[in-house]
Amino acid sequence: MPAPERTSLEAILAAGTELLEADGPAGLTMQAVAGRVGVRAPSLYKRVRNRRALIALVAASALDELEMRLREGRPVAGSGGGDEETVIEPIAELARLAHTLRAFAHERPAAYRLVFAPGEESGLEVERLRAASAPLIEVAAALAGPDRALDAARTLTAWATGFIGMELAGAFRLGGDVDRAFAFGIERLGAAIAS
Amino acid sequence: MPAPERTSLEAILAAGTELLEADGPAGLTMQAVAGRVGVRAPSLYKRVRNRRALIALVAASALDELEMRLREGRPVAGSGGGDEETVIEPIAELARLAHTLRAFAHERPAAYRLVFAPGEESGLEVERLRAASAPLIEVAAALAGPDRALDAARTLTAWATGFIGMELAGAFRLGGDVDRAFAFGIERLGAAIAS
DNA sequence: ACCTGAACACCGTTCAAGT
DNA sequence: ACCTGAACACCGTTCAAGT
Numbered sequence: 106m107p108a109p110e111r112t113s114l115e116a117i118l119a120a121g122t123e124l125l126e127a128d129g130p131a132g133l134t135m136q137a138v139a140g141r142v143g144v145r146a147p148s149l150y151k152r153v154r155n156r157r158a159l160i161a162l163v164a165a166s167a168l169d170e171l172e173m174r175l176r177e178g179r180p181v182a183g184s185g186g187g188d189e190e191t192v193i194e195p196i197a198e199l200a201r202l203a204h205t206l207r208a209f210a211h212e213r214p215a216a217y218r219l220v221f222a223p224g225e226e227s228g229l230e231v232e233r234l235r236a237a238s239a240p241l242i243e244v245a246a247a248l249a250g251p252d253r254a255l256d257a258a259r260t261l262t263a264w265a266t267g268f269i270g271m272e273l274a275g276a277f278r279l280g281g282d283v284d285r286a287f288a289f290g291i292e293r294l295g296a297a298i299a300s
Numbered sequence: 301m302p303a304p305e306r307t308s309l310e311a312i313l314a315a316g317t318e319l320l321e322a323d324g325p326a327g328l329t330m331q332a333v334a335g336r337v338g339v340r341a342p343s344l345y346k347r348v349r350n351r352r353a354l355i356a357l358v359a360a361s362a363l364d365e366l367e368m369r370l371r372e373g374r375p376v377a378g379s380g381g382g383d384e385e386t387v388i389e390p391i392a393e394l395a396r397l398a399h400t401l402r403a404f405a406h407e408r409p410a411a412y413r414l415v416f417a418p419g420e421e422s423g424l425e426v427e428r429l430r431a432a433s434a435p436l437i438e439v440a441a442a443l444a445g446p447d448r449a450l451d452a453a454r455t456l457t458a459w460a461t462g463f464i465g466m467e468l469a470g471a472f473r474l475g476g477d478v479d480r481a482f483a484f485g486i487e488r489l490g491a492a493i494a495s
Numbered sequence: 496a497c498c499t500g501a502a503c504a505c506c507g508t509t510c511a512a513g514t
Numbered sequence: 515a516c517c518t519g520a521a522c523a524c525c526g527t528t529c530a531a532g533t
Binding site: 218221222223224225231232234235253255256259260262263264265266267268269270271273274275276277278279280281285286289290293294296297298300 | 416430463474485488491
């Protein structure tokens with residue numbers, strides 16, 4: 106006697122994403138997710154290995170969304186079949202990427218933290234993160250040249266994630282214009298990398 | 301009938317610190333701490349409000365230790381009563397601070413993550429963190445001038461904590477010389493801030 | 496004055512039993 | 515084939531009862 110499906114992986118993922126943002130990682134419990142999709146907690150294990158796997162799923166989908174935004178509106182590789190990229194104005198592109206990342210962090214702080222948390226809670230593979238940051242690596246290469254591209258990209262991502270992490274932690278609550286400090290960092294780093 | 305004290309706040313703090321480093325935040329349970337100090341879990345509540353407070357204690361003591369190291373070997377204010385500081389070679393001092401921070405992170409990664417995690421798990425007040433980073437703010441002022449000191453200090457701390465966070469997360473596992481990338485960042489940022 | 500066992504409210508997870 | 519209640523092993527935390 107088959108039983109009808111009362112929920113779906115998509116619904117579970119959506120519920121997990123909402124709960125993470127609303128109540129933090131601690132609020133993302135199997136019982137809360139189950140309640141949100143109208144099922145009992147044990148049923149979740151039909152679609153998801155365990156809580157860790159569900160959190161990894163939430164992190165992965167957040168990273169997908171972020172990567173899409175980073176690629177959006179970006180100069181694309183020549184459609185004529187050539188493998189050369191036409192990156193125009195790398196400094197402007199760097200600024201766009203940085204602001205896109207920061208906007209995502211403001212919009213979905215808990216998801217951002219999950220993705221960029223130093224630690225293994227997100228369950229994201231490093232390789233996946235690196236693939237998502239390809240746009241930044243390209244800008245770094247355009248700015249610093251192929252030899253220094255890796256060091257430059259690391260410097261840029263380190264600064265950006267560090268800055269946003271501090272901002273989310275409330276480290277900038279005490280005075281000063283945070284937007285200005287972010288612009289300051291982009292400008293100075295861009296110049297430093299290019300030099 | 302008074303009962304003899306079978307443990308102490310110091311022992312509890314030490315046990316918490318050890319457990320955090322050995323088993324991560326999830327391993328820092330009241331039962332594990334109690335077991336380590338030779339007592340039952342409920343007894344801990346005589347010395348500590350709850351688990352969160354204990355974690356905050358661990359974070360605070362780690363920050364104390366880090367601050368000590370950052371101040372160690374640093375040029376001090378003139379002992380003649382003047383209020384002018386004699387910071388010699390700000391670039392070298394910046395490098396020393398950055399390497400001290402990174403060495404601490406390598407030595408006590410879990411404690412480092414707890415202190416610098418974006419979020420409120422550490423229970424640290426922002427003001428306390430800012431006080432601990434005073435040495436860096438001084439270097440930033442020496443390099444960038446008083447007007448830009450705050451922006452410069454934020455750029456530096458953002459980069460350093462971002463870099464180390466990525467390193468601890470294993471983001472640099474794939475090729476490249478991490479030490480060189482760190483040195484690259486110090487050099488370029490120092491120059492960028494000073495310009 | 497501190498320590499303890501017992502209890503409570505929560506977790507995540509497994510599994511036999513239902514449909 | 516999916517869903518469920520019951521059960522288990524763990525948490526943090528409270529509290530009356532011991533010494």
